[in-house]
Amino acid sequence: MVSLVRPAEIGDAAAIARVHVATWRTAYRGQLPDDFLDSLSEARYEERWERTIADQGSGVYVAEDAHEVVAFASGGRERAGEIGFAGELYAIYVMRESQGRGHGRALVRAVTAGLRKMGLTEMIVWVLRDNFPARRFYERLGGTYVREQPITIGSALLQEVSYGWRSLDSITY
Ligand SMILES: CC(C)(COP(=O)(O)OP(=O)(O)OC[C@H]1O[C@@H](n2cnc3c(N)ncnc32)[C@H](O)[C@@H]1OP(=O)(O)O)[C@@H](O)C(=O)NCCC(=O)NCCS
Known part of the structure; x- marks a missing residue:
């Protein structure tokens, strides 16, 4: 399937917020507290x-x-000072009913093209440790495990892990 990916415009913010909230609720149900997921506000994310x-x-x-x-997906300069990774995939979310149809891969291509334009040649991504489908996706793209650290989301103390690509050329699309 061909995924049509383009840079987001300001007018896309509402649609991105809708996808953001819907995918958090499906992907993280059981991992993040129900009251936290239920309280996510599309207006605030917009x-x-x-x-x-x-x-x-x-x-x-x-x-x-x-x-x-x-x-949708977003990326840019790495935010936490991780050595060896100048670029970061900040977020990538595909509506449940549209998963497994190439959108994720096409979005990673777009993010990495943007990183290259910024002169960033490596990439890291953080993912909840127990988000195994997303971990398999990053592994499928050739990401190698970097490390684990705690993260607080809402009232939940969780673990997140990172995957890295020492060169954007090593992504195995
Ligand atoms: C993880 C996610 C971004 C992947 O995007 P996607 O559009 O579903 O993935 P694609 O269709 O582009 O798949 C690209 C490749 O990865 C593989 N892949 C994707 N998800 C996989 C999984 N759970 N297990 C194994 N392989 C997987 C696909 O099979 C495909 O490889 P192939 O062509 O050799 O078969 C998407 O499923 C998603 O948004 N999940 C919920 C939210 C989430 O967890 N986001 C990440 C937060 S860190």
Whole structure:
């Protein structure tokens, strides 16, 4: 399947927020507290995504199916000072019913093209330790395990792990 990916515009913020909240609720149910997932606000995320899209420092991309945004991803400069990884895939979310159809791979291609334009040649991504489907996706793309650290989301103390690509050329699409 061909996934139509393009850079996000400010007007996409509402659609991105809808995908964001819906995919958090499906992907993280059972991992994050129900009350936290139920309290996620599309309006709050819409504002946040408007700011992120306007900020030149991160690339935000959407994937469309029948002119509807069904997935998004963002990336930019690595945020926490991890040695050896100048770029970071910040987020990637595909609506459950659209998963497994190539959108994720196409979005990674778009994010990495953006990283290259910023002169960033490596990439790291953080994923919840128990989010095994996403981990398999990063492993399928040739990411190698980097390390584990704790993360607090809402009231939940969890573990996250990172995968890295020492060169964007080593991504195995
Ligand atoms: C993880 C996610 C981004 C992957 O995107 P996707 O569109 O479903 O994946 P694609 O269709 O592009 O798959 C690309 C390749 O990865 C493989 N892959 C994807 N998910 C996989 C899984 N769970 N297990 C094994 N392989 C997987 C595909 O089989 C494909 O390889 P192939 O062509 O050799 O078969 C998407 O499923 C998603 O949004 N999940 C829920 C939210 C989430 O966990 N996001 C990540 C947060 S860190």
